[in-house]
Amino acid sequence: MGNYLTAGFFMAAGIFMIAVILIKNYTFMTKYGPGAGFVPFVIAVCIIILSIVICVNTAHGSYDNDKDKLPDRAGAKRVLYLLLFCALAALALHWLGMAATIFLLYLFIVRFICEKSWISSLKAALVAAVVFYLLFAIGFSVKFPKGIFGF
Amino acid sequence: MKMDLITNLLGGFAQALSPEIILFMFAGTALGCVIGFLPGMGASTGTSILLPLTFGLHPICSLCMLVGVYFGTQYGGSISAIMLNVPGTSSAAITCIDGYPMFVQGRGGKAFGAGQFCSCIGSVISTLGLAIFGMALARYALRFSTPEYFSMTLMGLALTASLTGNSPSKGFLMMLFGMATTCIGVDSVTGVNRFTFGNIYLSDGINTVPILLGMMGFAELLNTASKGIQDSFASVANTKIRTKDLLLDKQDWKLCLPASLRSSVIGFITGALPGAGATIAGVLSYGVQKKFTKSPDFGNGAVDGVAAAEAANNASTGGAMVPMLALGIPGSPTTAVLLTALTMFGLRPGPMFYTTNGDMVWTLIAAMLIGNIFALIFDLGFIPICMRIMGKIQSYLIPSVACLCFLGAYSLYTRTAEIWIMLVFAVFGYLVRKFNMPVLPFILGAVLGDMVEGQFRQSLVLSGGSYSIFFTRPWSCAMLVVAIIAMVLPMIRRKKA
Numbered sequence: 001m002g003n004y005l006t007a008g009f010f011m012a013a014g015i016f017m018i019a020v021i022l023i024k025n026y027t028f029m030t031k032y033g034p035g036a037g038f039v040p041f042v043i044a045v046c047i048i049i050l051s052i053v054i055c056v057n058t059a060h061g062s063y064d065n066d067k068d069k070l071p072d073r074a075g076a077k078r079v080l081y082l083l084l085f086c087a088l089a090a091l092a093l094h095w096l097g098m099a100a101t102i103f104l105l106y107l108f109i110v111r112f113i114c115e116k117s118w119i120s121s122l123k124a125a126l127v128a129a130v131v132f133y134l135l136f137a138i139g140f141s142v143k144f145p146k147g148i149f150g151f
Numbered sequence: 152m153k154m155d156l157i158t159n160l161l162g163g164f165a166q167a168l169s170p171e172i173i174l175f176m177f178a179g180t181a182l183g184c185v186i187g188f189l190p191g192m193g194a195s196t197g198t199s200i201l202l203p204l205t206f207g208l209h210p211i212c213s214l215c216m217l218v219g220v221y222f223g224t225q226y227g228g229s230i231s232a233i234m235l236n237v238p239g240t241s242s243a244a245i246t247c248i249d250g251y252p253m254f255v256q257g258r259g260g261k262a263f264g265a266g267q268f269c270s271c272i273g274s275v276i277s278t279l280g281l282a283i284f285g286m287a288l289a290r291y292a293l294r295f296s297t298p299e300y301f302s303m304t305l306m307g308l309a310l311t312a313s314l315t316g317n318s319p320s321k322g323f324l325m326m327l328f329g330m331a332t333t334c335i336g337v338d339s340v341t342g343v344n345r346f347t348f349g350n351i352y353l354s355d356g357i358n359t360v361p362i363l364l365g366m367m368g369f370a371e372l373l374n375t376a377s378k379g380i381q382d383s384f385a386s387v388a389n390t391k392i393r394t395k396d397l398l399l400d401k402q403d404w405k406l407c408l409p410a411s412l413r414s415s416v417i418g419f420i421t422g423a424l425p426g427a428g429a430t431i432a433g434v435l436s437y438g439v440q441k442k443f444t445k446s447p448d449f450g451n452g453a454v455d456g457v458a459a460a461e462a463a464n465n466a467s468t469g470g471a472m473v474p475m476l477a478l479g480i481p482g483s484p485t486t487a488v489l490l491t492a493l494t495m496f497g498l499r500p501g502p503m504f505y506t507t508n509g510d511m512v513w514t515l516i517a518a519m520l521i522g523n524i525f526a527l528i529f530d531l532g533f534i535p536i537c538m539r540i541m542g543k544i545q546s547y548l549i550p551s552v553a554c555l556c557f558l559g560a561y562s563l564y565t566r567t568a569e570i571w572i573m574l575v576f577a578v579f580g581y582l583v584r585k586f587n588m589p590v591l592p593f594i595l596g597a598v599l600g601d602m603v604e605g606q607f608r609q610s611l612v613l614s615g616g617s618y619s620i621f622f623t624r625p626w627s628c629a630m631l632v633v634a635i636i637a638m639v640l641p642m643i644r645r646k647k648a
Contacts, residue, residue, distance in 0.1 A: 002585070002586040002587070003586070005586065006583070006586045006588060010324055010328060013328065013331070017331065017334075017346075020346060024345075026343060026345060027341070027343075029616075030341070032340075032612050032616075033608050033611035033612045033616050034607070034608050034611060035341060035343075036338040036340070036341045036343040036345055037345075039334065039604045039607065039608075040331065040334040040345065040346075043327050043330055043331050043334065044331070046323075046327050047324060047327050047328060047331065050320050050323055050324040050327065051324065053320045054318075054320055054321065054324065057318070057320065071377035071378070071585075074379070075376070075377035075378060075379065076377065078376040078377060078379070079373050079376055079377045079581070082372065082373060082376050082549070082553065083373070083574060083577075083578065085553075086369075086553060086557060086570070086574055087574060089557060090557075090567050090570040090571060090574070091567075093561070093567055093570075094567070098558075102554050102557075102558070105550070105553065105554060105557065106550045106551075106554055109549060109550035109553055110546075110547065110550050113376055113549055113550075114546050114547070114549060114550065116546065124547055124550070125550075128547075128550065128551065128554060132554055132555075132558060135204070136558050136562060141207060142558075142561075142562045142565065143565050144561070144565070
């Protein structure tokens with residue numbers, strides 16, 4: 001099933017690429033050689049062909065040793081939490097500033113993914129925020145948004 | 152030629168012995184040893200996470216630090232393989248076969264010692280190989296033009312895609328998808344916006360740094376998070392190993408030295424082949440050592456088994472640098488990160504690199520030799536300590552790496568768009584791993600895709616649109632034939648099997 005899903009995704013991507021090339025009228029050939037659409041078109045066609053090959057091989061049982069290693073419910077929850085925290089941190093970065101964002105990101109990951117106590121999580125997050133601030137903002141002079149706290 | 156080599160190497164040492172380079176080399180090596188020790192954090196992950204940290208450094212300091220991380224991870228990878236039967240890097244998986252039984256049998260010190268000393272032998276031999284053959288290859292490659300480069304890059308990609316993973320079709324599919332990501336942005340020849348959909352952020356194309364951070368660093372993190380934080384290191388912390396326990400006696404050296412010399416040569420050659428890398432080098436060397444071994448317990452706690460695996464995977468690092476520096480073709484994900492670092496500083500590795508940036512190359516080679524000694528000394532002190540602190544580090548690994556990836560992606564252009572790109576590729580990287588798709592061909596496709604397209608189109612401009620240019624030039628034709636064989640042969644073999 002995993003192979004069919006993967007092949008389906010890539011096939012859709014290939015078809016999408018061809019559709020965009022045709023709709024946007026990227027040129028295939030110019031008088032100087034291949035145009036902007038030539039290489040993406042060839043890549044898209046090859047992607048579709050290989051997706052079909054994977055489907056055919058799967059149907060013939062060629063990948064019978066492949067096991068889908070999807071996580072259990074708890075594992076999937078941890079993955080989603082991690083992505084959610086990072087996405088929220090990306091949204092909050094301009095508003096909260098770098099240090100506060102990293103403090104909260106670290107705090108929530110340690111508390112909810114590593115399942116440490118609130119006290120341990122707070123201590124670790126505080127240390128991490130200071131270390132990352134010193135490393136990136138001071139050490140490497142990266143310009144971060146100041147946010148409502150001014151740092 | 153021989154005098155040139157010695158003069159260049161001495162010049163390199165004169166530069167590399169500056170306090171600044173020594174400091175960054177040591178920092179990179181030490182970090183690499185720690186990163187390699189941490190399960191799931193390989194050389195490619197380590198270098199891609201640390202890449203943004205080196206933005207503000209001088210190019211040679213940045214490169215020395217990243218190269219230090221590269222071989223430091225190979226040293227460190229063996230520690231968790233021997234201690235926990237969990238290879239810190241995929242290349243250290245072979246070390247588990249003999250290393251872990253030795254640890255269980257109470258010979259952990261010897262296993263660690265064999266791993267560290269033979270890693271050093273492998274690295275030094277391969278660095279000397281890089282010094283000797285890198286320049287020769289670069290000189291020869293000066294005769295190459297765009298058709299040869301196109302064929303060679305295609306050959307490297309084809310070999311990589313066919314050698315990695317359990318299915319060549321999956322490898323090629325991932326490689327092509329990686330190349331497809333490089334089609335996004337303004338076409339450098341015609342100036343047409345491709346696949347940008349009016350998004351201003353996409354006009355410059357997708358930078359490879361957030362792709363690397365997402366596909367390697369963050370995706371590995373998601374993988375670790377999905378499995379849960381392992382807290383099974385208490386028994387390890389109770390085992391005491393002192394530095395003097397790591398020293399090998401005469402009998403051990405008799406077994407380890409021939410094994411490590413043989414494996415170093417195999418590792419160097421394997422590392423230089425695009426797509427082969429440290430894991431294949433370890434497998435090949437272990438197989439060869441099996442033929443030569445005098446240990447009755449080979450496969451179940453033989454010291455030369457550890458020596459062969461470790462010497463080979465470390466030797467592959469120097470080998471992998473040969474095509475990267477001399478031809479501008481990364482043969483592994485880590486050298487792809489190193490290539491990205493060089494490109495960021497406006498440097499273009501290739502045949503001219505030895506001429507235009509000779510100082511940098513020789514300083515790097517000298518720094519690699521010095522760094523290997525650092526790595527050995529560091530690990531001899533690090534192993535006893537890390538036995539005790541492993542449990543504590545593990546708990547804070549996920550948040551620390553997540554923050555490093557997050558800040559690293561932002562630091563690239565100081566905008567959040569790169570964080571989103573990193574997260575998208577992290578999800579993609581996590582899912583493709585779950586569905587048994589190889590990641591390496593995608594990475595190489597994403598790094599080399601625009602180069603392949605550029606070389607292909609430039610060659611056709613040169614020939615006035617005639618495709619015969621790729622077949623009438625002998626080297627180009629030969630490499631295209633190899634590329635075609637690499638694409639077709641595994642599929643035929645698989646069908647027959």
